[in-house]
Structures are given as structure tokens and as C-alpha cells.
Amino acid sequence: MVESPIQSTEVDNAMNGTDREKSQETASVDKNHNKAPQVTGGKGNNGAQVQDDCHVTTKDFSIFYGDNEAVKKATLSIKARLVTAIIGPSGCGKSTFLRAINRMNDLIPGCSTSGNMIFDGLDIYSPQVDVVALRKRVGMVFQKPNPFPKSIFDNVSYGPRLHGMLKKSELEQIVEQSLVRAALWDEVKDRLHQNALGLSGGQQQRLCLARALAVNPEILLMDEPTSALDPRATAKIEDLISDLRGRYTIIIVTHNMQQAARVSDQTAFFYEGILIEMGDTKPLFTKPREKKTEEYITGRFG
Amino acid sequence: MKLSTRKLLDKSFTGYGIFAIILMACALLLIIVPIATKGIQAFIFRGTIEYRKLRLEKFEEGNLKKVNAELKGSQELRKPIYDMIDQFEKDIRELEYEERREYRKELREVKKSLKELFGPAPGDHQPVLWREQYGQTRWDRAKIKIDQVLFFEEWDYSNPDKMGVKVLVDRKSLFKGTSLEPLFAYVEKHAQSILQPKLVFYWRFLFDESFDAHFFGGIWPEVLGTLYLTLGAMFFAIPMGIIAAIYLTEYAGRGLFISLLRSCISTLAGVPSIVFGLFGLAFFINSVKVSESKSVLAGSLTLALLILPTVIRASEEAIRAVPKTYKEAALSLGAGKWHTVLTVILPAALPGILTGIVISMGRAAGETAPIIFTAAVSVGKPLHFWETLSQPTPALPWNIYNLCTEHEAVDEIRHVQYGMVLTLVALVLILNLAAIILRARISKKLKG
Ligand SMILES: Nc1ncnc2c1ncn2[C@@H]1O[C@H](COP(=O)(O)OP(=O)(O)OP(=O)(O)O)[C@@H](O)[C@H]1O
């Protein structure tokens, strides 16, 4: 099996991890993120032929809030370096499922799981997983914008700093790069050192996206990243998503069918916690196999 | 609800709120104004020639020539007083024994009060205590002493239905027809020109040590002691309190032990401070022996224990008030728990934590009971920093109490008490103000 950083304990992660991460980060800075993260080891860099690789697979995966089963025995696989959209009516468990992938649900008391979720060959809910290392590799943009009450610069540089990048020039570069990618740079370049809470809701959401991008994760989870944005910014984010496609695995939750159709390669449709259908986006939208799916995408409910 | 009723309700609520605030402000003024006006008299007062003489002789302060010239004038004016006494003493030698004895007794009283007013008479031997070497240094005290020369108190029990009434009797009447009779008019007339009161700004009151048990000098040892104790208590309580709060909010589970711990902390907040004082003595000094006997260190530790619950509670609440989303954001970027606490949660909680610190700082500065057995002494030198580990110190709250209950001449040094009270209030205010400004700046930074 390929060496898996998320498996390592804190200590040896710190020992063998630092150098590699540093070189990886510097490399990605130098080449403007042109290179895929190498943390996946052997599976990296082989271009098109790994596209079918499954980055995350779940088997009979359920999530409970206390006794309430919010996601019911979902079995699916998310392909590496593609964009996967998750759609479904409100309250069907999309956010819950998304948050399960980087174990953010751990924070919710009473939340538990059953079944398996395999990431990079390892069950991420097995006890030897280092959650911190996992979250480093699985970035997330939350449904509600949640910038830190710090300056814009400090927000974006929080991740890189955390992972050992301390040089000011490097940080400045990565902050600019991330903000440009999140289509926010032009709006904030003159006020980088002002508090992020002074931004509008949509700007805050893009800032959170920039912040997640700055860590250069392998998987990017986005929970309705454009729900608070105007059409122009939305278009920019969609462009960004297509831009990142092929290098990151992106999982995006959206209520916007057109958006799902436009940006995603794969789509999963949840209904009342049950995964109804999952497949390539085009066929799913044109010739859905399930009746529920058809009803939903044609807008008969939800 | 109708619009008019709603408006009326709104208005009456606002009115009530304003009324409450005004009431509180009035009550506060009622306390602050006397403290300020009386306290300031320790710093600004009318000093007599005796004051200038003392400063010159003991501290080599002031203009030698000028003071000597003033003294000379003063002595010339005093001379008739002592001449009159001499004359009177000669006169009464001629009298019958009984009468002589009576006059002698009364004369002794006159001489005593004159000595208190003007200092030792010429030819007296030099006393040891400073307070006996000089007359009244403050004109406000001198005025009282003048009255004591002119009048004496007597209790009037003539009306059997009532309690005795205090009446002032003119001393002159005792010496009617004698050669001493003019003395009283003379003293009344010339006292001011003898003592030559001048306005003094004695800012050094704050930075001088006290001399002769607070009869003279300032309160620096007390101020310094209070600062040491307060900052020492903060030094121990803040890190402990914040770390405990972090543990309770972020790490502790919900077990029986933790809820027991929480109720212990709440109980601790309600324990009377004298109990902390006794505990400090028993634990820090007698058991752990942080110092041989009372010391600033033991006092600080005791005070720290006293304010720890407040710090923990305030910090806990402040940490809980930090939006969960900040924590989620940090964790999702791959921050560890501890790192999240340090870089995101604590900065966001800092204003709230500072509020708790402000409150407890005022408390630590003003508490008397915990330091009685652990740190405070009535008189002492200002300590060097390293001496705080082993030496006790005077401190404002304790010395205020001490001066007004145990000092041998409480009335003589009222101004020192009031000066101390004002200083303590000002000290707490300044410490609080610093913390409040800091908090405002942090809040502003957080809010953007
Ligand atoms: N913290 C929580 N505690 C308990 N139940 C929760 C919690 N969060 C979500 N749920 C429940 O889990 C179910 C799924 O919620 P989830 O937030 O995943 O929905 P969603 O698909 O993201 O909806 P939306 O499109 O409105 O965001 C809902 O029934 C919700 O009530």
C-alpha cells in the first residue's frame, strides 16, 4: 500500500511530513499550482489515466445525529480529479455527507457513523487516522461564510503559516494567488490588512474559498459556495472550478441544477438521506434512471 | 397591541432606565466626591512654618535662608507667650498651696496644648519622636489645636432627664485676673502669623516613605505593596484561570467529576475572603512554606486563589461565546486543537476574558482580609522586587483599616487615611482603565 500521511501519528507525521510538505508547497508556489499535490504518492502525476481512480469511496455509509439517521447507507465512489456535484432537496443530508469527508461532524456531539468511507486506501473513520493530517488534505468551504475575525491577509495565510510557511514574500505570493483564484483579488487588494468581517457576505464566502485554496488540498469540499454570490462572481467561481478540475478532486453541493450541469462531471442525488442515483452528469440530467431524480431535476419538488 | 400602547411602553421603559442610571450616578458621586475632596488634602494643604522647618531639617528641602528668616519672625512672636507663662509661674509661687496646685494643674494643660500647637517650648529638652519635635505642620490641624488651647471640653450633667451634653468652656475663665489671662487673646490673635500657613503641593505624598508611624511623609511603601500584591495575584491567576477555562470548555467531557469541579469553582467564588486569608496562612506559609512568615509571595498566591473563580468563569463564558464557526474553519484548515485555541479562539475571546480580569483586578487590589495573615504589615520600607519573595509589605487596603482602627492617634492622621483611600481608588481606576482601553482596542481589531 502507498504510504499514507493520514495514517501516521502526529509525531512521525511531523518528522517525515515537514520536509515533503514544504517542498510540495514551495513547488506549487513556484509553478503556480501547476502541479498536483504529491501527497498521494505513487498515484500522483500520471495524468489522464488516473482520472478514473476513485479518490473517496463509501460503502453502506450512514451518519446519525443521535438516533436520527441523516444519511442512510450511501454507497458511492468519487473519482479523483473530477468535479462531483451533490444535489437534493433541503435537509436531505448533503451538508452532512460533505462534512463527513473531512470529519467535521466529529465536532457535533452525538454525531456518529457506520459503514466505511475510504480515502486514499484507508478508512478515515478508523482509529489510527490522524484527523489533522486528513483535514490538511481535504479542504472545505462551508455553507455559511466563516472568516476569522482577523485581517484578510491573515485569513488567507492562516493555513500556509500553520503548515510551516513563514517567509513573508512566500506568504504574500500565495495570498495573492489564492485571492486571484477565488475571484476576490481585485476587490480587496487595497485592503488586505483590514478585518475580514468588514467584507460583504459574498466576498466573505470567496475569502473562505481562497483560504481553503491556500492550503493546497487534494480534495476540495464546497457547500453551496455560490449561494450568496451575484451572477458575475458565481461565473468566476464556476470558471475556477473548471480550472481546478483535473488537478483537485472537487465535491460541490448545490441547489442550482444548471450549475451542477455546467461544472460537474459526476452527480449524486440524495433524497431524504438516501442516495437515489449517482453517475455521469450528462446522462443523469438527460436520462435519469430513477423517477425521483427526474421529478427533482425537472423541478416537480424540492 | 396598539401602536400607542407600544410607544407608551417603550417610553416608560426608556424613562425607567434613565432614572436608574441617574440614581446610580448620584450614589456614586455621593461616595466619590468626599473621597476625592478629602483625599486631595493629603496632597494639597496649607503647611505651617513647622512643616517647612521639618522639611528643611530632616530632608534638607527648601530655602535655608528664607525658612530661617520666617522662623526668626515666628520665634519673636512666640516669645511673649513663653514670657507670660514664666511670669505666671513666678506669680503663683506666692499663692496658697491649694490654689497653687489648682493653677499648676491647669497650667500643665495649657502648656501641653501649646506644645502640640507650636512644638516644644524654648529650653525644653529635644524629644525623640518626630511628632513631638515639631508643632502642627498642617494649618487645618493647627486650627483644631488652637481651639484646644482656648477651650476645653466639659460634660454637662445638670439635666438629670437627659444624657450628658458636651460643652466647650473658655479656658480664659480659669485664669481670670492672673497674668496668664492675656495669653489666650494673644494666641488667638497671633497664631496664624506665628505658624505662617502657606499652600503646599505635596505630590511626594505618593512617593515618600512614612515617618514616625504616618505622622509625616507619604505612602509609597503601601502603594508599591498594593501594586506588587495585585500584579502578583494577576500573574498567578490569569494563566491558571485561562488554562482552566480552556480545559473546561474545550477538553473536559460531561462526567460527574467535571460537574463536581464546576460546582466547586462556583462555591469557591462565594467563600468569604477571610477564609482565604486563613487558608493562605495555613497552606502557603505553614504547610508549603513558600516563605518563612508573611510575604508578598504568599499574599499574592492567596489573592490569586481568591480571584481564580472569577477569572475562570469569565474566561469560560468568553470562550463559549466565540462562534463555533471560527473553530470549524481553523480545524478544516488542518489546525490541531491546541493551535486552534491559541490562534483563533483565545484572540476572539480576549475582550471577554479581559472583562473578567478587570473585575478581579479591582478585587485583588482592594481585598484586606486575605492579606492580613499572609502579607500585610502596618509599617515597612518599600520593597525591592526580589524582596517580595520573602518580605511582608504594607498595602493600601490593610493600612487604611489599620490607620483608622489601630493607630494611636487616629484623629491626627485623618488626611493620610483619606489620601490612601483616594490613591487606592485611583489605582484601581487606572489599572481598570488600562485594561478597558486594551479591551476596546482588541475588540475594534476583531470587529474590523
Ligand atoms: N447539528 C445537527 N444536529 C442534529 N441534526 C442535524 C444537525 N445538522 C443537520 N441535522 C439534520 O440532518 C438532516 C440533514 O441536514 P443537512 O444539513 O445535511 O441538510 P442539507 O441537505 O445540507 O440541507 P440544505 O440544502 O438546506 O443545506 C436534517 O434533517 C437536519 O435536521
Ligand SMILES: [Mg+2]
Ligand atoms: Mg446544507
